[in-house]
Amino acid sequence: MKIMVIDGNSILNRAFYGVRQLSNHEGLPTNAVYGFLATLFKLQDDEKPDRTVVCFDVREKTFRHLKFDSYKATRKGMPDELAAQLPVVKDVLDAMGLVRCELAGYEADDLIGTISRRANEHGDQCVVVTGDRDSLQLVGGGTTVRLVTTKMGQTTYESYDTEKFREKYGFDPIYLVDLKALMGDSSDNIPGVPGIGEKTAMQLLHDFGSLDGVYQHLDDPRIKKGARTKLEAGEQSARDSYWLATIDRNAPLELDVENLPEAKMDAQALYDMLTRLEFKNYIKRLNLSGEQAAPRLPETQVQRVTQAAEAFALLDALTASDRVFAVLSETLRAVCLLDGETASVLFADDFAENEWDDLLRRLFDGSIELVLHDAKPVAAALLARGISPDGIRFDTCIAAYVIDPTQSGYDLPRVALAYCNTELPALDLDDPAAVSPLGGQDATAAACAQHAAAIRAIYTETAEQIEQLGMRKLYYEIELPLLRVLAEMEVLGCAVEPEALRAFGDKLDARIRELTQQIYHDADGEFNINSPKQLGEVLFEKLHLSAPKKTKTGYSTSAEVLERIAEDHPIVPRILEYRQLSKLKSTYVEGLLKVISPKDGRIHTHFQQTVTATGRLSSTDPNLQNIPVRTELGRELRRMFVAPDDDHVLIDADYSQIELRVLAHISQDAHMIEAFRSGQDIHAATAAKVYHVPLEEVTPQMRSSCKAVNFGIVYGISDFSLAQDIGVTRKEAGEFIRTYLATYPGVAKYMDDIKESAKENGYVTTLFGRRRALPELKSRNFNIRSFGERVAMNTPIQGTAADIIKIAMVRVRDRLLREGLESRLILQVHDELILEAPKNEQETAMRLLREEMEAAFPMDAPLVAEAKAGHSWYDTK
Structure with missing residues (x-):
């Protein structure tokens, strides 16, 4: 028989930190349970065990704690979000009919060791599943260990038998305890021999075989004087550490390992739990259905x-x-x-x-x-x-x-x-x-x-x-x-001009062919420019450009990497342009031509109202929110969106710096509000204050630097990012941010207050009550917690701006109908609204559009909308 024994706490803990934050609609965290089950199902598929046992720690002190108070004393407590999931995963396992073990006074490791010993003595195979390398000491005699590790969001499962262990460590698995006795283990607060690290400990075991062997040969010349002194002084610590690190394989566990019961699933209970957890994929995997559960909806005729x-x-x-x-x-x-x-x-x-x-x-x-x-x-x-x-x-x-x-x-x-x-x-x-x-x-x-x-x-x-x-x-x-x-x-x-779109595509094709030949010339040979592997070999091996560290999959040729080396060789900017034009051709030219309706020759995008966490609208089939605007060629695409005939025009109005105006209003920063009320260029006004110069002496470079901070500050821009954006050192960027926040103290206070409020409440809201929960703020992971803080600062700003544009859309539509106009809204892209209007309504529609947008929400930093008209979307800009 093959028995799989799982270290429940270890796998649940790894799942908690390895799976993104998830919760059901009740707010119950679910990511650890989800990840635990993913690991369980994966290993059941791989190992096909006859029986599965899951072992857990209990809260009571173990025999190790009773002898040494310092054991695991440095470990932090379980996060509340993880603790809430521990009883849930146990209930799920019980409903699945799997054997679950825990024993007061003993750790899960001891139970696992005991089960594996009994199984091996009875001639059964045992597969131990854990994320804890301590369990590798159990390898041998019919026991293998599947070590679960998670790096960069990727989970791997590495199997260890005696041969694999020897290959990695150079000695038998049982001597892993001797290794920990010498080098210690800071995660469990096992001291080892003070001053003896992993490298020295490994060498000692290779030379003398065991902890006892080391202490029997302290006079051996292979042991350096310094190490000998440490070993002599730390012998008792080593002996104590050996005892602490040794898994007790004789725990008084009342479990008949020879006659483990088959798993008998309680389908109804399991269905109820998985539906509450909202694990639809697992319900399908286990072939559960609502027929097995009590009906949750009233019967209807x-x-x-x-x-x-x-x-x-x-x-x-x-x-x-x-x-x-x-x-x-x-x-x-x-x-x-x-x-x-x-x-x-x-x-x-x-x-x-x-x-x-x-x-x-x-x-x-x-x-x-x-x-x-x-x-x-x-x-x-x-x-x-x-x-x-x-x-x-x-x-x-x-x-x-x-x-x-x-x-x-x-x-x-x-x-x-x-x-x-x-x-x-x-x-x-x-x-x-x-x-x-x-x-x-x-x-x-x-x-x-x-x-x-x-x-x-x-x-x-x-x-x-x-x-x-x-x-x-x-x-x-x-x-x-x-x-x-x-x-x-x-x-x-909205109406488009397909012939102009095709002509634009031909223009792109010609430039792409030209770039292709230039790139081949620079590379001294043809290759697949679209292949990251071939491109990496050309750039970093053939042309010897500086490269990031090579990974298992080859060199990175991302836009970020290429932009850093753009000045090192002419081929790099050509590749960047080639990629940009290829995307324009495939995504927009070919993509837009495919979705022109044969019925009316117009493009009918689908607006998504329930996609973004901030409340912003998005669009698909095609995605018109991402029409490029930063390059001239990208902007050319807007020429293809046109009025349907010579009797109509397009009218475009967009909010001027709406997010900064919302920031000024929410933060109540007097300086920023005054700049907007007086109609000043906010970026120039900021530069004047930050650089302590009169407004008329602000240079384009000064304005550009302050623009980067103005737009980046509520996204939690770092000194590193700002340094890259404005071309200064990280130290200078950090000082720039500090000066900026001193210039706008209301903004600085808002950023501090909103983060504290979000941590206390667990969510942030827009001015209209749109709420976003932020469980990330309670994470122990610095990167996840930092992401949560950035979202906390930005969501009230970006979300309020999204609410305002939605209010404006409703107001504009209703007023157009109320006044009996034929003009109609046809597009919304971020902060701009586009009307299709008869020419005889142009002035009225422009005025109406501007008025309704500016009146959508009264703020201390007033909303400003600028409206322009033209035959094409491009002309309105």
């Missing part, structure tokens, strides 16, 4: 509605309901409406096309209070059909997002798993077979009902949370109205 008169009567009745929970597809071929305990399901194929259109219009005429999940695609589909999507009073997808904006997705099955502890049945209403009379309409109807019931359960909890968290204005006045605005923008799209 499903009724099919197939007659028009019956359907209209239903909709009339639903106008009296407080909330109706609706499930629809983007193709609008099926509708499920849950009211009370009855889910009514309607399929388009049961009605005439004009009847179905009339039903949809009636459903969305605003008289029925509707709750949907991810309503924007449905709203866009209705608009494309000529139906106004009114009556959407709540969107549970957006609600789940504003409550916790750091999750990786908000599709209904994932959110239902989090809020309802329920795995929903698969449902694809866009699949023709699912809604066809010849397909499985009954199964589809039943699944629809469960999805609608999940929406109701999520609504009940999230609506209350939004109130409790002070997010009412954010949700009902910003995010929910924005849904309609974004749907309208997606349907309208």
Whole structure:
């Protein structure tokens, strides 16, 4: 029999520090449990053990602590986020039916050693899984050790048998204890022999075999005088350390290792736990399903509605309901409406096309209070059909997002798993077979009902949370109205000039071919420029340019590396330009041509409302937020986005330095507020103060340096980064930052206060109540904690700016309609809004756009928006 014995504390601890911060919607940390299970499943697949045992430490003092108070005394306590996960992982293991061991007075190592000894004596194999090298002393006699290590986020599993151990250490595994007795172990506060390090200890063991052998040969000339003196003075410490480092393989463990029980999974309990933890992938891996668990959603009656008169009567009745929970597809071929305990399901194929259109219009005429999940695609589909999507009073997808904006997705099955502890049945209403009379309409109807019931359960909890968290204005006045605005923008799209785009692509192609030949000439031969391996060999071996250390995968040829050596050889800037133009060609020219709609010749991007943790919008298919603006060629792409004809123009307005204005308002820094109120160039005004010169004497270089600090300060810019940005020494950059913060004391105070507030509360908020949790601030890892501090400083600024632009979008859209204008919003990119307007409305639309943007939120550092018009997006800049 093959027994796998896992050091539970060791693997859980490594998982905690090796897996990014995760939590479920309750706020329970889950990363350690997730990583622990990943390791468990990986090793079960690799080792295929007959039995698995997991051993844990207990809080009581062990026999080692009772003899030596100093044992492990320097170890820090378990972080609260890890301690909270320890009982959870034990419960999961119990539900999986795995044997779990712990014993007061003994460490997990002792239990593992005892189990491995008993297994070997009975002729069984034993595989020990741990992250602690101390357990390598157990190798031999039928026991191997799988050592789990994590570096740079990558977990490796290294197996040790006697031969592998000897190859690495040069002696038998049992003598690992002798090594620790000599050199000590600071992590466990085992002293060893003071002054004897690892190198000397290894040599002593190679020469004399064991600790006893060393002390039997103290007069041997191979032991230098200094080492001999240390060994003589530290003999008792060495003997004590030997005792401390030795795993007790005779612990009084009441476990019949010869007759370990087979794992018998409690499917219902395990399903409940994994759904609460929101580990959907593990539920699938273990082939668990909601059928094994008690139902988490109330049973609903499903009724099919197939007659028009019956359907209209239903909709009339639903106008009296407080909330109706609706499930629809983007193709609008099926509708499920849950009211009370009855889910009514309607399929388009049961009605005439004009009847179905009339039903949809009636459903969305605003008289029925509707709750949907991810309503924007449905709203866009209705608009494309000529139906106004009114009556959407709540969107549970957006609600789940504003409550916790750091999750990786908000599709209904994932959110239902989090809020309802329920795995929903698969449902694809866009699949023709699912809604066809010849397909499985009954199964589809039943699944629809469960999805609608999940929406109701999520609504009940999230609506209350939004109130409790002070997010009412954010949700009902910003995010929910924005849904309609974004749907309208997606349907309208923006006009492009495909021929100009193709011509631009040809221009790029010509330059790329020219660069390719120049690069081949510089390299004295052809090679694959797109291959990092071949490029690294050319640059750092053939041309002998200075290179970072070579890794297992070869040389790094990242943009950061190449920019550092750009002046060392003409080939480097050519490669950088080649990459830039190749990306422009593939991502934007070819990418944009692919997504031009054959119906109207316009591009219809999809705005993402629930992706970024700061609240900013993003876009996909295509991503218009990343249209390059820093290079002239990149800016040329904006020429391709145009007014549809000579009777229309594009109007572009963007906020002037909105994040700095928000910073001034939030920090209440008097100097910064005054600079904005007086209309000064903020970067020049900053330079005048920092350099102590009159405003008119500020040089472009001074202004540029202060611009770098102004934009970088709330991102926690370091002296190292600033030094690279403005071309000074690190010391000079550090002094520059200190002078800057002394110039703007309000900003300095804000940065200190927000970090302290975030640590105390565990989150930060924008001025509109948008909240972001920051568990990173409690991490012991310096880099993770520093990231949390930077996010704490930046999120209130960037998030508030994102909220303001959203408010502006809603205000602009509503006012355009209110004043009866034909001008319409078509694009939002970061801090700018773009309208498509008839020329006869140009001046009115420009004024309206500027007014609504500037009035979106009154601040002590007033918002300023500049509007310009032109035939193309490029012309408006």
